[in-house]
Amino acid sequence: MKVCFIVSEFFAWGKYGGYGTATRVLATEMVRRGLEVTVVTPARGAQPEREEVEGVTVLSHPAQSLRTQFQLLRTCGADVYHSQEPSLGTWLARKAAPHAAHVVTCRDTRVSADWLIELRSWILDRSFRTLLTFPYENNPLVRRSVRAADAVYCPNEFSRPIAQAKYKLSRLPGFLPNPVRPPTVPVRKAEHPTVCFVGRWDRRKRPDLFFELARVFPDVKFIAMGQARTPALAEELQRRFGGLPNLELQGFVDQFSSTRFQETLSRSWILVNTALREGLPRSFLEAASFKCAILSRVDPDGFASRFGHRVEQDDFAGGLRLLLKDGTWRARGEEACAYVSAKYGFEASISQHLEAYQRLTRPSPLYSQRSH
Numbered sequence: 001m002k003v004c005f006i007v008s009e010f011f012a013w014g015k016y017g018g019y020g021t022a023t024r025v026l027a028t029e030m031v032r033r034g035l036e037v038t039v040v041t042p043a044r045g046a047q048p049e050r051e052e053v054e055g056v057t058v059l060s061h062p063a064q065s066l067r068t069q070f071q072l073l074r075t076c077g078a079d080v081y082h083s084q085e086p087s088l089g090t091w092l093a094r095k096a097a098p099h100a101a102h103v104v105t106c107r108d109t110r111v112s113a114d115w116l117i118e119l120r121s122w123i124l125d126r127s128f129r130t131l132l133t134f135p136y137e138n139n140p141l142v143r144r145s146v147r148a149a150d151a152v153y154c155p156n157e158f159s160r161p162i163a164q165a166k167y168k169l170s171r172l173p174g175f176l177p178n179p180v181r182p183p184t185v186p187v188r189k190a191e192h193p194t195v196c197f198v199g200r201w202d203r204r205k206r207p208d209l210f211f212e213l214a215r216v217f218p219d220v221k222f223i224a225m226g227q228a229r230t231p232a233l234a235e236e237l238q239r240r241f242g243g244l245p246n247l248e249l250q251g252f253v254d255q256f257s258s259t260r261f262q263e264t265l266s267r268s269w270i271l272v273n274t275a276l277r278e279g280l281p282r283s284f285l286e287a288a289s290f291k292c293a294i295l296s297r298v299d300p301d302g303f304a305s306r307f308g309h310r311v312e313q314d315d316f317a318g319g320l321r322l323l324l325k326d327g328t329w330r331a332r333g334e335e336a337c338a339y340v341s342a343k344y345g346f347e348a349s350i351s352q353h354l355e356a357y358q359r360l361t362r363p364s365p366l367y368s369q370r371s372h
Contacts, residue, residue, distance in 0.1 A: 001035050001036070001079050001080065001357060001358075001361065002035070002036045002037075002038070002076070002077065002078040002079045002080070003027075003030055003035050003036070003037050003038070003078055003079065003080045003081075003082060003357060004037075004038045004039070004040060004073065004076050004078035004080070004081045004082070004093070005023050005026065005027055005037070005038070005039045005040070005082050005084060006040050006041075006073070006081060006082065006083045006084065006087070006089040006090065006093055007019055007020065007023045007039060007040075007041050007083075007084040007085070008020075008041065008042060008084075008085065008087065009023075009041060009042075009044070010023055010024060010039050010041045010053075010058055011023070011024040011256065018107070018108075018279075018281060018282040018283070019084055019085060019107060021255070021282055022084070022107070022155075022178050022179075022282055023039060023084050024053070024054075024056075024256065025178075025179055025181065026179065026350075026353065027039055027056040028053075028054040028055065028056055029179065029350050030350075030353075030354075031054065031055035031056055032055075033350070033354065037055070037056045037057065038056070038057045038058075038059060038076040038078060039056055039057070039058045039059065040059050040060075040061070040069065040072050040073055040076070040089065041058065041059075041060055041061075042060065042061060042062070042063040043060035043061060043062060043063065044060075047060045048060070049061075057076075059072045059076065066088060066092060069089060069092055070092045070095065070096050071096075073089070073092055073093045073096035073097065074096035074097065077097070078097065078100055079100055079101065079357075079361050080100060080101045080102075080103060080357045080360065080361060081093040081094075081097060081100055081101070081102050081103070082103040082104075082105065082357075083102075083103070083104045083105065083149075084105055084107060085105070085106065085107045085108065086104055086106060086142050086143075086145070086146045086167070087142060088139070088141065088142060090102070090104060090142060090145040090146065090149070091141045091142060091144070091145040094145055094148065101150045101151075101357070101360035101361050102145075102148075102149045102150050103149060103150060103151045103152075103153070103356065103357075103360065104145075104146050104149045104151070104152045104153070105152075105153045105154065105155060105176060106146075106152065106153070106154050106159060106163040106167075106173060107154075107155055107279055108159075108278075108279035109154070109159045109162045109163045109166055109279075111162065111166060120203075143166075143167050143168070146167040146169070147167055147168065147169060147170075150360050151174065151356060151360055152167070152169060152173040152174070153173050153174045153175065153176035153356075154173045154174075154175060154176070155175075155176060155177055155178045155279075155280065156175075156279065156280035156300060156301050157175065157301050158280070158300050158301050159279060159280075159300075160172050160173050160175065176349075176352060176353065176356065177343060177344045177348075177349045177352065178282060178285060178344060178349065179344065179345075179346045179349035179350050179353075180282075180285045180286060180289050180340055180344045180345075180346060180349070181289075181346050182289065182341075182346055183262055183265075183266065183289060183290055184259070184262060185259050185262045185263055185266055186266065187266050187290050187291055188266055188267060189266075189267060189268075189269060189291070189330075190221065190267040190268070190269070192220075192221055193217075193219065193220040193221065193269060193324055194220070194221040194222075194223065194267055194268050194269050195213075195220060195221070195222055195223070195268060195269060195270040195271070195272055195295070195320070196222075196223040196224070196225065196264055196265065196268040196270075196271055196272070196287075196292075197210040197222075197223070197224040197225065197226065197271075197272050197273075197274070198225050198226060198271065198283040198286075198287070199225075199226050199273070199275065199281075199283060200226055200227065200228070200229060201224070201226050201227060201228040201229070201233065201234065201237060202228065202229045202233070204275060204276050204277070205226075205274065205275045206274040206275060206276065207224060207226065207237065207274065208237065208240070208241075209274040209314065209316060210222065210224060210272050210274050210316075211224070211237065211240070211241040211244070211247060213272070213316055213317060213320060214241065214244045214246050214247040215244065216317050217246075217317075217320065218245075218246055219246075220246060220320075220324070221246055221248070222244075222246055222247045222248065223247075223248045223250060223264055223268065224247070224248070224249050224250060225250045225251070225252075225253045225261065225264060226251070226252065227251055227252040237249075250264070262290070265286065265287055265289075265290035265292060266290050268287070268290070268292050269292065269293065269323075269324075269329045269330075269333070270292055270293045270294070270295050270308065270320070270323055270324075270329050270333075271283060271284070271287035271292045271293070271294055271295070271308075272295045272296070272316065272320075273294065273295070273296035273297070273298065273304075274296075274297060274316065275296075275297065275298060276297070276298075277298060278298045278300060279300060280300040280301055280303065281300075284296075284300075284303050285340050285344055287336075288303075288307060288333070288336035288337055288339065288340040289337060289340050289341070290333075290337070291330075291333035291334055291336070291337045292329075292333050292336070293307060293308035293309075293323050293328075293329040293330075293332035293333045293336065294307050294308035294309075294332075294336065295308050295309050295311065295316065295319050295320060295323060296308065296309075296310065296311060297310070297311045297314065297316075303336075306332075306335070306336075306339075307332050307333070307335055307336035307339065308323060308329070308332050308333075308336070309322055309323055309332075
């Protein structure tokens with residue numbers, strides 16, 4: 001079977017977010033199961049037009065060249081085209097391969113309020129090119145393509161009714177979990193209180209709130225993994241917070257080429273998320289698999305409320321005190337780990353993807369979202 005993933009990023013070049021991480025985990029595991037896998041993604045930096053990453057063929061195209069993207073989608077000749085978020089690529093794939101099976105996963109369904117938050121952040125970051133994301137994901141062709149897909153899924157529960165309403169689907173999207181690899185290093189919590197941050201250091205993620213916590217809690221170890229969008233922002237954060245003795249700025253950590261990412265989660269007690277908005281961050285699931293409690297302003301699927309603390313009015317300091325008190329973080333982290341193992345277990349999640357692909361490539365698919 002040939003599978004083509006359509007995604008805005010792939011964890012190997014330029015941008016290292018949740019979409020790219022999830023797609024790389026899925027794609028490489030499908031190759032290990034004997035499938036022929038291609039990824040079609042916008043080129044970033046010096047990314048080559050074609051490369052092999054752990055057995056996956058990665059094809060890149062100029063970000064705004066729909067013609068090149070169409071040609072790549074048609075050339076790869078897949079049996080299944082799986083969009084990792086609705087986009088014009090979803091529409092192009094249907095035009096390029098009308099007789100193939102088309103699957104859509106709505107990873108982070110953004111409505112008007114979400115786009116306003118994004119817009120304010122992009123303006124503050126002077127990331128005007130990113131504004132092109134809006135028309136690329138929000139237009140009648142994309143909505144029509146989602147309705148016509150053979151199957152539509154969400155990787156979390158809370159966004160299923162949101163996606164159904166946004167794309168006017170006749171039925172609730174299915175649940176297709178993000179596979180979370182189990183730890184390959186021992187889970188050994190630090191003896192000293194340790195909290196971590198995983199994510200881009202840009203305005204929407206608000207990493208400065210995490211760094212400010214280091215000033216308030218000098219007896220707690222703070223570790224930040226990620227990188228700023230621009231060198232100027234990186235220099236500003238380094239100037240403001242680089243001198244704090246209890247703050248470790250690790251920068252970008254490639255979780256596919258070393259164990260440092262896992263080792264940091266292994267010794268951390270709590271994952272802190274300061275973002276203004278999120279879907280269900282992959283970092284929540286990864287941290288939970290290492291028995292970390294979650295301290296967060298956003299609360300998708302009630303994750304922070306159940307497995308840590310949901311922050312109100314940006315009182316991260318109050319939430320951290322609560323979790324550190326009497327070892328509250330430990331019980332919440334163990335509960336988070338049990339939940340993720342049951343709902344996002346690696347083997348079961350991969351099997352659900354394979355079963356969906358096999359079902360949809362039979363002569364008469366059992367599940368269809370086609371419009372009539």
